[in-house]
Amino acid sequence: MSAAVRITSSYYLVLAAVLFTVGAVGLLVRRNTIVMFMCIELMLNAANLTFVAFADALDDISGQVIVFFTLVVAAAEVAVGLALIVAIFRRRQDVTADDVSMLGG
Amino acid sequence: MDARDLLHLAWVIPALPAAGAVVLLLAGRRIGEPRAGWLATTMMGLAFLASFVAFLALRSLPGEARVDVAANVSQGYTWMKVGGLSVDFRFLVDPLSSTMTLFITGVGTLIHAYAIGYMHGDARFSRFFAYLNLFAASMLVLVLGSGFVTTFMGWEGVGLCSYLLISFWFERESAAVAGKKAFVTNRIGDVGFLLAMFLIFRNLGSLGYGSLERAADLPGSTVTAIALLLFVGAVGKSAQFPLHIWLPDAMEGPTPVSALIHAATMVTAGVFLVARAHPFFEASAHAGTVVAWVGAFTALFAATVAIVQNDIKRVLAWSTVSQLGYMFLAAGIGAYTAAIFLMVVHAFFKALLFLGAGSVIHGLHEEQDMRRMGRLRALMPITAATFIIGWLAIAGVVPFAGFWAKDEVLAQAWFRGDYALWAVGLVGALFTAFYMTRQVMLVFFGNDRRDPEVHAHESPWIMLAPLGALAGLSLVGGAINLPFTTAGLDFLAHWLEPVFEGVPEPHASSFAQGFLLSTVALTVAVGGILIAVSVYRRGLSDPERDPVAERLGPLARVLENAYFVDAGIARLVSGPLSAFARFLAGPVDRDVVDGTVNAVGESTARLSGLVRRLQTGLVRNYALVVVLGAVLILLYVVVRATF
């Protein structure tokens, strides 16, 4: 089984794009806040994938360094975000985003 | 300090009563009665002295120099300079304005003194004198102004003071209404004055009186327009038909007000204006005719109304309207000197008559209906005596002042060939003699119809002294302009000659002609007196039934209501105007204008309501919008990359 197709960086980019879109659509469609968070993680990963793909394509380590930082920030964000969700939804049984619309006009 | 320097200080004349007014307005209550009255009177007296000094200074100049407009203006300042318009606030002393200031301040001082007695005990004593002084200051600004704008300032000022003083006892609704009526009617005339000023500026480039000499250069239609518009203003201010309606109602004001404003001074402002702006009237072919006929018509019209009036002041009010008509008659035909002469002597005897009437009213404790008077000669001898002198003056009996003046007016009409005007004036003189005699008979002679509760008494000396002074003036006032021209006794005519240069002054072709005309006038006057005496010799047997009114039948009612002019104006003018105003206030203002503004506000609110729905508070919606934006940017990039 020889590789008749050469996997260029474009493939990775398209994959990342699709992954990003899936995450974005999921963020818009799902109402469960935790699942919405997971969709955010999908989007972040798509971005990371793009960076690494470019690092490979441009033969520059900077892309990976950025991914490094993105990972750190994502971790921090998840920690704080989940803490927030816990704080807000502690007393509720359902965790739908639609229930929280107090800032609406 | 030479004469010219004195003239430059002419601003002192109006400044004195103005200062009095300011002091009394600010501190009047503290100054109190009667010192406030004496302060005001003193100011007027000082103004009279200043006027006399100015008169002497002017007299010391040679004839031509007296009308040097550029040199004789007082100190002052440039009030406004806008574009091509430059308006100075300065005063001009020339023979005409000097004459005016003399009798305004002279008669004014006497009336101020009288008012100290008349207004005794009034709650707003000081305020009254503040207004009187303010009026005097405005009137002086009017006559002394060096240009149309300054005169107009005084014009408006006297209108304001007239309103304030007519409605002085504003607790009475009729007084408040009368004040408003006077002001509004005046204002209608003022529109004419303003329009005339616009035209004057447009055509002559300046609103100072110095520009009048160029009036003859303007096209005929322009001068006629200017003249007629100025006359409209005069009609309003001097209560000529059809804007005469405010003067009889103005009798609601205290009698000193009636005497000063509505007899001696303010109402003469219209005649003064015509005299001042005479170049326009001379240059126009027909404006003068209009003025003369309006005056003549008003003179006759008002005289007929006066014969059936029962209120002592109303008779005098209609009489004033009538006499003003004579003045306009004279001014219209170009006999300006005659008009001014009549104005001056009219100030004397009409003020006298009004003050006398005020004395009667005061003595009878506010009774004003002549049907409830009678036989007061014995109880109020001094009032009666002075009143009789005033009566003889206005009726035109020799040698009292009114005879010479009225005779001069009629004679001038004859000399200029206006025989129709002469005839109208003569008929008016007949009526004048009749109704004034009727008044004297009903008040001082005949039978005693007084309310038994009322105890009549003579007035205090402070009121009688001015009466005496005015009586004296009414007696000898004719001497300022006797028609014996060859003997040079027509002082006033000579004095005013430089002002009215270029205006023809016809005289009697012979002494016999003049004598004959005077005799005719005198006969008519005496005839009117005799008729009235015979009718009212015994007073009224029944107070409710006046013999003349009986004779006239239904016509009497027409005359009593002044030919229903007031009602006519209400139906034809005020009615539709009010309806129009209501229409504008209702459908137009409320619905259209306010509606538009409200609609703007409402649509904004509605729009914001719509936009507000974007703020759902739901995170997912906001995220949707973010993604939408990202997609749009992306599409933009793609499109740019493709094309």
Next chain:
Amino acid sequence: MEAVIFLVCAAAVLTGAFGVILARNPVHSALFLLMTLVGIAVLYLQLAAALVAAIQIVVYASAIVVLFLFVITLLGVDRLEPAESTVSTRRLQTPVAVVLGVLFVAGIIALAGDTWATGARSVRGRLGPARDGNVETLARVLFTDFVWAFEITAVLLVIAVIGGVVLARRSGRRETTAGEAGA
């Protein structure tokens, strides 16, 4: 060989992604997420980013996913989410989101068809062969050129920790007080 790996991993990634957004049970979503993350880690390996792959597994795939599962069980939200939104006017949301998603992908793919590489090379450091993992290069660049960012992210982590503790603790304390008062 590379193509096969890519295909398999891509399939895993996308399956996981769709699984995350389509699974009705949040726990299932978390597991699908795990699948995606692992797939991406393998792709990193393919792209000569071994250290990043390792970190991905350690931080993302384990720590973060486990954190998600903790919270899900803590809040008891493993119950199924209602099919319809509680807010009636949000019915347009899903179709619009899908449309936007399609547009987005289409746009990206349209752009991705072109050549991307600008030709710039080796600004920071060259990548080594995939086997080495580029640890040295990464470390060198990180601690020299990016040291400032490195320190700040350290601070960020501290803040995040404190924040998390404070947020989660406060409501907890209130509840216990109320419980004690009631008892």
